[in-house]
Amino acid sequence: MQDDRTILKAVEVTKDFPIEGGILPVLKGVNLDVHKGEILAIAGKSGVGKSTLLHILGMLDVPSSGSVVYDGSDLAKLSTAGRAEVRSRHFGFIFQFYHLLPEFNAIENVLMPAMIGTGMLKWFAVRGAMRKRARMLLEKAGLGERLRHRPSQLSGGERQRVAIARALMNEPKILFCDEPTGNLDSKTSAEIVEMIWGLNRESGLTTIIVTHDESIAKKATRTARMVDGKMVQQSSG
Ligand SMILES: Nc1ncnc2c1ncn2[C@@H]1O[C@H](COP(=O)(O)OP(=O)(O)OP(=O)(O)O)[C@@H](O)[C@H]1O
Ligand SMILES: [Mg+2]
Structure with missing residues (x-):
């Protein structure tokens, strides 16, 4: 039964990576529901498969x-072009190491998905x-004076x-975040x-955040915990 709060769902998801001499099973049957409007934290030790799961949920x-x-809709039933369309129009991504394009300035980087x-x-x-929209978003992010800076001319937080x-x-x-603060001071x-929590408060943006920081996990609406490629627990707060 589809819960009508559910916007995104993983059903018995496995992921094996080919490695020398065999395969490495990384996800071993993950079930997960993401509810509309929540901030869902995915927590677990290094190497349990959090990023792998986030990439699969976000169709990367x-x-x-x-x-x-x-x-x-089952994403596997979409064509490659259909998946790219959902990814680019419905999903936003934030990574630990920013993944900005170094040759482009701030406003050009923001314009890229458009x-x-x-x-x-x-x-x-x-x-x-x-x-206009890119400029508004950068101004809202406190970067109105940095529109034409390239990534190398910005601090980590910027x-x-x-x-x-x-x-x-x-x-x-849906906003997908993979250790978005992993490279930043406290x-x-x-x-x-x-900023991420503000977006959720203001517009109810559904957010999935992979983190090993317990203080971030505690602030989330729910936390899903992974051990060795499986979900072991889902709890509120
Ligand atoms: N493309 C790949 N080929 C082979 N193995 C991979 C590949 N991507 C990930 N792995 C392996 O899968 C396991 C899970 O990786 P993943 O990046 O999902 O972990 P993680 O929980 O995000 O860890 P961390 O907290 O350190 O970021 C690791 O053992 C990793 O080496
Ligand atoms: Mg990771």
Whole structure:
């Protein structure tokens, strides 16, 4: 039965990676429901498969078996183009090491998902409006004075705020965060956490956050805990 609070669901998801001399089973039958409007933390020790699971939930990778259901549709049944469309229009991503494009400045990095989502033909008609939105998102992130800085000219916290603005560019339904504060000092970390939680408070943005930081997991609506490729516990708070 599909719970109507559920926006994204993993059903018996496994992932094996080919390695020299065999395969490495990393996810061993993960079941997980993500509810609309919640912040779900995925916690667990290094190497248990948290990032692998997040990548599969966000369609950056495919499961070896099992399925991922988004808004009632089995993602495996979509074409590659259909999956790319869902990923680019419905999902936003934030990573530990920001993954900004070094050759482009802040506003160009934020515009990138819009450009990819719109396609070249339509881009010229909408780019003015998109630039306005990118600027608004950067200003909201406190980077109004940094629009033309390249990533190498920004601090870690500023880079992550650019990455958050970029993740929001296409108005995602789900924000996927993989250790978004893992590379930051505690003060900057707290600012980034506040920004992510603020988005959830203001617009009810559904957020999945992989973290090994217990203080972040504690703030989440629910925490799903992984051990050795499996979910062992899901709890509130
Ligand atoms: N492409 C790959 N090929 C082979 N093994 C992989 C691949 N990607 C991940 N693994 C292995 O899968 C396991 C889980 O990796 P994953 O990155 O999901 O862990 P994690 O829980 O996110 O860890 P961390 O907290 O350190 O980020 C690790 O043992 C890793 O070496
Ligand atoms: Mg990881």
